[in-house]
Amino acid sequence: MARITAGVSTSHVPAIGAALDLGKSAEPYWAPVFKGFDFSKRWIAEEKPDVVFLVYNDHASAFSLDLIPTFAIGCGEEFKPADEGFGARPVPVVHGHPELAWHITQSVIQDDFDLTIVNKMDVDHGLTVPLSLMFGQPEAWPCKVIPFAVNVVQYPPPSGARCYAxxxxxxxxxxxxxxxxxxxxxxTGGMSHQLQGPRAGLINKEFDNKFLDLLINDPEAAARIPHIDYVREAGSEGIELVMWLIMRGALEANVDLLHRFYHVPASNTAVGHLILKNGG
Structure with a gap:
């Protein structure tokens, strides 16, 4: 049977992808960010996952205000990098795992969760930046990837409790x-950040690290955080953290923390990253 061996959470800041693509990862501003993933690259090279089920949010690349699925699963054979207005990132095409994706779709819908089934879509930085952080710049991604897009852009987003369940x-x-x-x-996504309005540039280290603590040790409490607390404490884009709860819900109650990283800033965002061994 298939086994879930680990959970990974990470920010997906678009500027991180740009820094990597433009050869700026060793510059003083960016070096501390990429250093935080040195362990992760070594670890995943040893782990060799067959499939990554990757929870992210689309940034008006595959979807728009014309069509806003709350939860969308990619069941296709492949997914090309999206052109987000300045050309597609120079990264490999993502190859899916249709058999597992369809199995998950059937099972989850039978468990009363409504999913939008997507057989063709392009994937943007929300998905490709995490792959680059973990795998570097290979000619081909070394595993299959099932994209799972969550609406955390257009009101109303799903609750943390719904995502955890x-x-x-x-x-x-x-x-x-x-x-x-x-x-x-x-x-993927997060951590605290706000991109517009009087609080643009907001970063809340205390909230971010408390959330990391809860995600590791008390995910039930993390799942009870209401939307308004994300907005007040982590900024309007901090709601992306509910996607980390999908990852945590898929794991066992007890996990082993293998790696924890937090850094401010990367662009105008706090970067957070965890690797959790399942069933610790």
Whole structure:
């Protein structure tokens, strides 16, 4: 049967991708960010996941105000990097795992979660930046990737509790898949940041680190954080952290913390990153 071996959470700041693509990762401003992923690259090279189930949010690349799915799963064979207005990132095409994606879709919908099924879409920095942080700049991504897009852009986004419960249903689905696969769950986005208005540039280190503590040790409490607290404490874009709860919900209650990293700033955002070994 398929097994979930680890959960990974990471920010997906677009400027990180640009820094990497433009050869600026060793510059003094960016070097501390990329150094925080040195362990992660070594670790994942040893782990060799077969599939990454990657939770992210689209930034008006595949979807728009004409169509806003709350939860959308990519069931296609491949997904090309999106042109976000300045050309597509020079990264490999993402190859999906349709058999596992369809199995998850059927199982989760039968567990009363409504998913939008997407067979063709381009994937933007929300998905490709985490892959670059973890795998570097290979000619091809070394594993299959199932994109799972969550609406945290247009009001109303799903609650943390809903995302956490969905993660449990996704974990159940993966564990019932009858192939021997090493699967990782990634939750991306965040941490605290606000891109507009009088509070543009807001970063709340105290909230961010408390959230990391809860995600590791008390995810039930993290799932109870109301939307208004994310907005007040972490800024309007801090709501992206609910996607990390999908990752955590898919794991066992007990996990081993393998790596924790937090850095301010990267562009106008706080960068957070965890690696959790499942079933610690």
């Amino acid at each position: 969905l993660g449990k249903a996704i974990g159940k689905a993966i564990r019932s898949f009858d192939q021997d696969l090493n699967v990782q769950i990634w939750g």
